Amino acid sequence: MVLMRNVSKTYKNGVNALHNINMTIEQGEFVYIIGPTGSGKSTLIKLLDGEEIPSGGLVEVVGINIGKLRRSKIPMFRRNVGVVFQDYKLLERKTVFENVYFALEAIGTPKLKARQRVREILHLVGLSDKMKSFPEQLSGGQLQRTAIARAIANQPKLLICDEPTGNLDPDMSTDIMLLLEKINREEGTTILMVTHDITLVNQFKKRTVLLYDGHIVADLAEGGYIKNEPVPTL
Amino acid sequence: MNLFRHFKEAFLGLVRHGAMTVSSASAVAYALLFVGIFIILSINIEQITYSVEESVQIHVKVNEEFNKEEPLGIIYTQISEIVGVLDVEYSSKDEELDKLVATYGEDGKIFESYRGVGNPLRAAYLVKTNEGSDIEAVAESIRLIAGVEKVSYGGTGTVQLMNMLDYIRSVGYILVIGLSIVAVFLISNTINASICSRINEISIMRTVGAKNGFIRMPYVIEGILIGILGSIFPILVATMGYIYLYEALGGVFLAQMFVLQSPFPLVYYTAGILVGIAVFVGLIGSFVSVTRYLRWQR
Ligand SMILES: Nc1ncnc2c1ncn2[C@@H]1O[C@H](COP(=O)(O)OP(=O)(O)OP(=O)(O)O)[C@@H](O)[C@H]1O
Numbered sequence: 001m002v003l004m005r006n007v008s009k010t011y012k013n014g015v016n017a018l019h020n021i022n023m024t025i026e027q028g029e030f031v032y033i034i035g036p037t038g039s040g041k042s043t044l045i046k047l048l049d050g051e052e053i054p055s056g057g058l059v060e061v062v063g064i065n066i067g068k069l070r071r072s073k074i075p076m077f078r079r080n081v082g083v084v085f086q087d088y089k090l091l092e093r094k095t096v097f098e099n100v101y102f103a104l105e106a107i108g109t110p111k112l113k114a115r116q117r118v119r120e121i122l123h124l125v126g127l128s129d130k131m132k133s134f135p136e137q138l139s140g141g142q143l144q145r146t147a148i149a150r151a152i153a154n155q156p157k158l159l160i161c162d163e164p165t166g167n168l169d170p171d172m173s174t175d176i177m178l179l180l181e182k183i184n185r186e187e188g189t190t191i192l193m194v195t196h197d198i199t200l201v202n203q204f205k206k207r208t209v210l211l212y213d214g215h216i217v218a219d220l221a222e223g224g225y226i227k228n229e230p231v232p233t234l
Numbered sequence: 235m236n237l238f239r240h241f242k243e244a245f246l247g248l249v250r251h252g253a254m255t256v257s258s259a260s261a262v263a264y265a266l267l268f269v270g271i272f273i274i275l276s277i278n279i280e281q282i283t284y285s286v287e288e289s290v291q292i293h294v295k296v297n298e299e300f301n302k303e304e305p306l307g308i309i310y311t312q313i314s315e316i317v318g319v320l321d322v323e324y325s326s327k328d329e330e331l332d333k334l335v336a337t338y339g340e341d342g343k344i345f346e347s348y349r350g351v352g353n354p355l356r357a358a359y360l361v362k363t364n365e366g367s368d369i370e371a372v373a374e375s376i377r378l379i380a381g382v383e384k385v386s387y388g389g390t391g392t393v394q395l396m397n398m399l400d401y402i403r404s405v406g407y408i409l410v411i412g413l414s415i416v417a418v419f420l421i422s423n424t425i426n427a428s429i430c431s432r433i434n435e436i437s438i439m440r441t442v443g444a445k446n447g448f449i450r451m452p453y454v455i456e457g458i459l460i461g462i463l464g465s466i467f468p469i470l471v472a473t474m475g476y477i478y479l480y481e482a483l484g485g486v487f488l489a490q491m492f493v494l495q496s497p498f499p500l501v502y503y504t505a506g507i508l509v510g511i512a513v514f515v516g517l518i519g520s521f522v523s524v525t526r527y528l529r530w531q532r
């Protein structure tokens with residue numbers, strides 16, 4: 001699903017955000033990416049959704065080489081990858097239903113099929129009774145569930161979440177985690193989740209990749225090391 | 235594609251930025267008003283220049299002593315070789331007399347006594363030039379030819395008028411191009427604002443994998459609509475104005491020589507050209523804006 005080999009990323013301003021990253025994610029996996037601020041987590045995500053291209057090494061997502069991905073091919077590629085953000089990025093003037101529908105309309109899904117799929121997906125995330133609500137009428141957890149519904153409406157193979165629980169209290173965070181697990185289990189979606197929330201990581205044990213200063217310093221499968229890169233002096 | 239959706243979004247954009255839509259459409263309207271006036275003016279100038287050129291020719295009187303060798307003698311050859319000369323026609327003494335008689339109508343009969351060997355008139359060459367503006371220079375050159383007694387033509391007034399019309403036309407072209415560029419710029423600006431207010435929508439569309447064409451479409455339609463909105467007023471003014479003017483002037487300008495173009499189908503052409511420019515300007519303006527925005531990031 002995801003293959004990174006000797007990947008490095010240097011931004012135009014000379015910042016080295018990632019060094020020699022090696023990582024493989026299989027289909028159906030659920031992986032956390034953790035690390036302190038500025039360690040390169042968002043940069044990693046941008047490489048996976050084609051927003052940035054690697055400065056060195058190979059990045060392959062669903063079999064597509066990101067480094068060689070032409071601009072004109074980006075839209076079709078993106079349909080394989082759903083993204084959820086900490087701040088939801090919902091449209092204020094649209095209802096829950098319309099927000100999800102918007103994503104399907106944007107990729108040309110026929111009207112009837114799109115409506116059908118929106119209802120289905122809102123049922124999956126438990127928002128069937130909130131379809132006609134506007135974002136300002138929802139709680140943080142409901143907002144994030146709407147955003148998740150939008151991200152998976154198109155049934156992407158990979159779902160990337162950048163701190164999806166960053167703005168939520170512990171109860172709501174647990175809710176979202178349960179939902180993500182359900183999506184991972186029922187839809188078979190591969191999930192990559194960036195988080196700062198160590199409590200959550202300990203509560204829902206998954207493979208965990210620790211980034212520090214642009215390096216992968218640990219890659220643990222539910223508590224046990226499966227790989228141990230030379231750890232830089234912290 | 236989902237045309238209905240794109241139009242709905244485009245109208246939404248127009249309404250959401252009502253003030254900007256109105257201001258850019260009215261600026262486009264002023265620009266197109268100039269363009270419309272210019273088109274009508276230009277087509278009429280073309281017509282007038284043509285008829286003036288038709289009627290203006292150089293009259294070259296041939297000295298009596300050289301007359302025997304003409305019509306196809308040395309003077310004819312020399313005139314023909316001057317740059318800018320289109321056509322040279324010989325007019326014998328008798329023909330010149332015919333014209334003199336004709337000019338005076340009934341009273342002209344008294345000149346009939348000239349006819350015959352004692353005809354005091356001179357044979358002449360009637361010279362036409364390629365361009366109206368060449369007349370002065372060509373006349374000067376002919377004056378220098380030996381055996382030419384007198385050179386006359388429609389007068390400097392006519393030539394100056396034609397030069398002025400020519401000048402107006404070139405200024406008009408520059409004006410039209412300049413104003414079109416201004417219109418593109420204005421529409422582009424409005425579309426930029428429209429994009430700015432929907433930056434979130436665009437970024438979501440990009441994240442979920444909408445194609446650029448899909449993202450671009452509503453904005454391009456919006457730009458075209460602004461252009462078309464801006465073309466309504468100038469089309470009305472230019473069309474009605476010209477029809478009114480034509481009626482008021484009785485179809486001629488100043489003198490019978492300057493016949494105006496009939497309003498129909500001229501006003502239809504003008505309206506068509508204005509709408510065409512409006513659509514084009516809206517298309518370019520909005521396309522530039524969206525494309526610039528979409529290129530900005532991957
Ligand atoms: N577009 C950019 N241009 C230049 N430098 C950047 C850019 N984006 C990120 N960086 C730099 O790259 C490094 C890694 O940033 P990144 O956003 O990947 O960190 P992060 O782990 O997501 O941090 P946080 O937890 O705060 O979100 C930082 O030093 C940051 O300043």
Ligand SMILES: [Mg+2]
Pocket residue numbers: 041042043
């Ligand atoms: Mg980040």
